[in-house]
Amino acid sequence: MTAQVGVIGAGAWGTALAQALASDGSEVSLWARESDLVREINQERRNSLYLPSAMLAPTIRATSDLAELATLQVLLVVVPAQFLASVVGQLPPGTRDLVLCAKGIEAGTGRLMADVAADADPQARLAVLSGPTFAHEVAAGLPTAVTLACSGGREQWARLAPLLARPALRPYYSADVTGAEIGGAVKNVLAIACGVVEGMNLGQNARAAVIARGYAEMLRFGLARGAEAETLAGLCGLGDLVLTCSSTSSRNFSLGLALGQGLTAAEALSGKSSVAEGAATAPVLAELATRDGIAMPIVEGVCRLLSGVSPASAVVADILSRPLKAEREEPAA
Numbered sequence: 001m002t003a004q005v006g007v008i009g010a011g012a013w014g015t016a017l018a019q020a021l022a023s024d025g026s027e028v029s030l031w032a033r034e035s036d037l038v039r040e041i042n043q044e045r046r047n048s049l050y051l052p053s054a055m056l057a058p059t060i061r062a063t064s065d066l067a068e069l070a071t072l073q074v075l076l077v078v079v080p081a082q083f084l085a086s087v088v089g090q091l092p093p094g095t096r097d098l099v100l101c102a103k104g105i106e107a108g109t110g111r112l113m114a115d116v117a118a119d120a121d122p123q124a125r126l127a128v129l130s131g132p133t134f135a136h137e138v139a140a141g142l143p144t145a146v147t148l149a150c151s152g153g154r155e156q157w158a159r160l161a162p163l164l165a166r167p168a169l170r171p172y173y174s175a176d177v178t179g180a181e182i183g184g185a186v187k188n189v190l191a192i193a194c195g196v197v198e199g200m201n202l203g204q205n206a207r208a209a210v211i212a213r214g215y216a217e218m219l220r221f222g223l224a225r226g227a228e229a230e231t232l233a234g235l236c237g238l239g240d241l242v243l244t245c246s247s248t249s250s251r252n253f254s255l256g257l258a259l260g261q262g263l264t265a266a267e268a269l270s271g272k273s274s275v276a277e278g279a280a281t282a283p284v285l286a287e288l289a290t291r292d293g294i295a296m297p298i299v300e301g302v303c304r305l306l307s308g309v310s311p312a313s314a315v316v317a318d319i320l321s322r323p324l325k326a327e328r329e330e331p332a333a
């Protein structure tokens with residue numbers, strides 16, 4: 001049997017998704033940028049660079065030739081947000097389903113992932129897969145639930161769900177693509193903030209406060225862009241926020257932890273092959289929020305820390321000295 005689904009990107013998440021899809025014996029084509037990795041996956045059934053914990057299924061076949069995947073009707077795109085345009089741009093345009101799995105906003109343009117993909121592959125039918133999904137757990141077959149937001153509505157869902165669902169990987173339907181994208185992008189920045197709280201030993205109360213007030217920021221930003229509140233309260237928003245704000249398994253949380261302990265962003269990120277998407281998303285998110293008059297003080301604080309303009313102690317002091325206000329925005333009279 002030949003593969004029905006291809007996965008573009010053999011980082012931790014693309015490899016874990018390929019592993020989950022192959023768990024029922026399905027063939028999966030996996031595009032890796034690194035030729036050494038292609039050899040290692042095909043010959044040793046390992047991805048020691050990005051997902052060393054997993055022994056990969058025999059039905060995953062890696063390739064460094066993107067053209068081999070271009071004929072498939074369903075492609076999961078799992079390269080980091082900042083590379084989405086360049087990688088999707090290498091595909092010949094087609095009426096395939098592109099399932100976008102990166103969590104971020106494109107620096108420089110402020111585009112969400114579906115806008116980037118629509119510009120790069122205009123005929124593609126777009127969906128977003130997002131939720132609380134540490135790659136190593138998915139690769140180990142642990143139960144995981146995700147939002148699958150389909151721009152093509154129920155018809156697209158009916159096509160994709162049987163191809164992507166497995167007993168331990170459970171997609172939930174949504175039609176709110178924007179909400180799914182914003183939940184995943186914003187939570188990465190908030191996970192950095194929670195890591196800072198941990199790194200500075202500010203306590204569990206403070207971390208819970210950052211989660212709740214950060215969620216308020218996510219909601220304000222999302223609603224202003226047409227996302228639905230229920231989506232942001234679901235797996236791809238609050239669910240993922242809770243996961244990544246609570247664990248050193250999160251690269252974004254770990255980056256924040258290092259910043260909170262006094263390292264610079266350059267020091268914390270140096271020598272890492274894995275991506276902490278929140279570092280690239282934070283400045284562009286803060287810029288969009290300022291432009292649109294949306295208050296996002298925690299996101300702004302993360303930006304100040306990442307750019308090195310303020311030490312963590314000054315950022316925390318500024319947040320704590322903001323004027324007292326109502327927890328919920330008062331509806332306009």
Ligand SMILES: NC(=O)C1=CN([C@@H]2O[C@H](COP(=O)(O)OP(=O)(O)OC[C@H]3O[C@@H](n4cnc5c(N)ncnc54)[C@H](O)[C@@H]3O)[C@@H](O)[C@H]2O)C=CC1
Pocket residue numbers: 009010011012013014015032033034050078079080081083087101102103104133134135136273274275276277
């Ligand atoms: N790792 C995880 O648990 C999860 C990750 N994600 C998201 O999936 C996306 C991919 O993340 P990971 O697989 O974790 O990445 P990773 O950190 O494991 O690996 C980095 C990836 O970036 C690729 N890369 C580096 N330079 C590139 C370039 N110039 N052009 C194209 N690709 C390049 C590498 O080939 C590799 O696939 C991110 O947006 C991340 O937020 C989403 C859910 C879970």
Ligand SMILES: O=C(CO)COP(=O)(O)O
Pocket residue numbers: 103131132133134135188191240243244249250251252253275276277
């Ligand atoms: O998105 C993730 C889990 O849902 C992974 O988070 P990190 O990118 O912070 O590791």
